[in-house]
Amino acid sequence: MPTHHHDVIVVGGGAIGLAAAVAAARRGLGVLVLEQFALLHERGSSSGAERQWRLQYSQEDLARLTVAALPMWAELEEAAGRRLVHRTGSLWFGDTTTATNEGQVTAAVDVLDRVGLPYEWLSARQIEDRYRFAGLPSSYEGFIQPDGGMVDVRATLWVLHEQARALGVEFRDHTRVHELEPDDDGVTVHTGHDRHRAGHVVVTAGAFTGPLLEPLGVRFDVELYEMTTTYFRALDPGFDYPTWFAFQPPTEDDTNLFYGFGRLPWAAGDLVRVSPDFEVGEFHDAYEAGYTANPVHLSRTAEYVAAHLPSLDPTPVRPxxxxxxxxxxxxxxxxxxxxxxxxxxxxxxxxxxxKYVPLLGRACVDLVVDGRTEHDLSRFAF
Ligand SMILES: Cc1cc2nc3c(=O)[nH]c(=O)nc-3n(C[C@H](O)[C@H](O)[C@H](O)COP(=O)(O)OP(=O)(O)OC[C@H]3O[C@@H](n4cnc5c(N)ncnc54)[C@H](O)[C@@H]3O)c2cc1C
Incomplete structure (x- = not known):
């Protein structure tokens, strides 16, 4: 079996793998990206059109990390010749004491104060009047952070891929890595048909990471979910939503959290995404994903829209x-x-x-080349 040599092999051509490939090539390294599916496919976590961009976090280091990512997004926007982060505002509201995987409203406000980022505190009535929500419990409160908004996923992937190609990064798609065999001088990477050798390997395999690390005796302690996503038709062409997240106490069946966007600023159309953030239905093998919307989660989302978002037609579109x-x-x-x-x-x-794509790609390569990164990511270590 022939062995192919590279300075760096990136396992996984999703958003963060592409950003790492660009960062490594920029530092003069010969890079190969191995991707198990087609390039820019829709079966990983970097699928779909939009992601929320927000500076508010319950943990100060994450807020500061997002701020640190901003100039890197600006660089990427310059290369793309278009905006990738659209500042449509980020609205967080609900039961301010409910703690979730996304954070907590009051803790996030404390962090905004500490980091010195602007926001406006709002009552339920103000949220209803200004942002056209309806039927919110009067105890709900929240804030709008004007620098939040949404990221254009497809354009981000496209520009990173273009940059990587222009810098001479090699790609092998439909090539799944089955095993990593590290030693003192480098890493042997086994795919179905080939054996590759690299000085360093960057693993950016998303939800598929566990099986690659397990044989190395490393625990990737995660829960896997398929999150339902869907769109709704906006009824009033003269009104648009900021991105938003509703914090609510859980029900017996689900986490009862919903989030949404306005119209895509980069595309004509009247569809806006509203989705549930339900961490239920955990499964254990990413290769068993069915890539379909959960019908119960879909109808819960439609009910939420019917009850609280009168400017949307509550019929789900493109689940x-x-x-x-x-x-x-x-x-x-x-x-x-x-x-x-x-x-x-x-x-x-x-x-x-x-939101951290360019920063994390660069930080992976900092570890490869310098053995350290300027960003304090130590608490996310294995
Ligand atoms: C519904 C939803 C909403 C989200 N909302 C937000 C949000 O609002 N804001 C935010 O910041 N983030 C959000 N995220 C998270 C964000 O999308 C992900 O963190 C990001 O896309 C991860 O990129 P990645 O490159 O790490 O993973 P992926 O895009 O999954 O890429 C991993 C790649 O590795 C490949 N791969 C895996 N194993 C192998 C192997 N053995 N051999 C070869 N290739 C392999 C996969 O095929 C895949 O292409 C959301 C995610 C989801 C699902």
């Missing part, structure tokens, strides 16, 4: 799902670093990480 791995420890957000005993392997995996 789908997105695969996500979330760390079992909700304070952790994601895994990042070199697994113990595998010094030539760098991993990023799990979490709500699209």
């Amino acid at each position: 789908g799902s997105c695969l996500i791995a979330l760390p079992k420890d909700p304070d952790r957000q994601f895994y990042f670093g070199r697994p113990p005993g595998a010094e030539r392997v760098v991993v990023h995996g799990a979490g709500w990480a699209f």
Whole structure:
């Protein structure tokens, strides 16, 4: 079996793998990206059109990390020749004491104060009047943070892929990595047909990371979900929503959390996404994902829209799902670093990480080249 040599092999051509490939090529390294499906496919976590961009977090380091990612997004926007982060505002509201995997309203406000970021505190009535919500419990409160908004997923993937190609990054799609064999000098990467050798491997395999790390004796302690996503038709062309997240106490059956967007600023159309953030229906093998919307979650979302979003037609349009791995420890957000005993392997995996794409790609390569990164990501280590 022939062995192919590279400075760095990136396992996984999702958003963060592409960002890592660009960062490595920029530092003069010869890079190969191995992707198990077609390039820019829709079966990973970087699928769909939009992601929320927000600066508010219950944990100060994550808020500061988002701020640190901003200039990197600006660079990417310059390369793309178009806006990728659209500041339509980010509205958080609901039961302010409910703690969730997404955070908590009052804790996030404390962090906004500490970091010195602007927001406006709002009552339920103000949220209803200004943002056309209806039927909110009068005890609900929240805030609008004007710099939040949404990220254009497809354009981000496209520009990263273009940049990587222009920098000479090699791609092999439909090539699944089955095993990583690290030693003192590098890593042997086994695919079905081939054997590759690299000085370092960056694993950005999203929800599929576990099976790659397990043989190395490393635990990727996550829960896997298929999150239902769907759109609704906006009824009033003169009105648009900011991105929003509703914090509510859980029901017996689900986490009772919903979030949504306005219209896509980069595309004509009247569809806006509203989705449930239900961490229920955990499964254990990412390869068993069905990629369909959960009908119960879909009807719960339609009910939420009918009850609280009178400017939308409550009939779901284009339902789908997105695969996500979330760390079992909700304070952790994601895994990042070199697994113990595998010094030539760098991993990023799990979490709500699209907003950090350029930063995490670069940080992976900082670890490869410099052995350290300027961002304090130590609490996300293995
Ligand atoms: C419904 C939903 C909503 C979200 N909302 C937000 C949000 O609002 N804000 C936010 O910041 N983030 C959000 N996220 C999270 C964000 O989308 C992800 O963090 C990000 O897309 C992860 O990118 P990635 O490159 O790590 O993973 P992926 O895009 O999954 O890429 C991993 C790639 O690795 C490949 N791969 C895996 N194993 C192998 C192997 N063995 N061999 C070869 N290739 C392999 C996969 O095929 C895949 O292409 C959301 C995610 C979902 C699902």
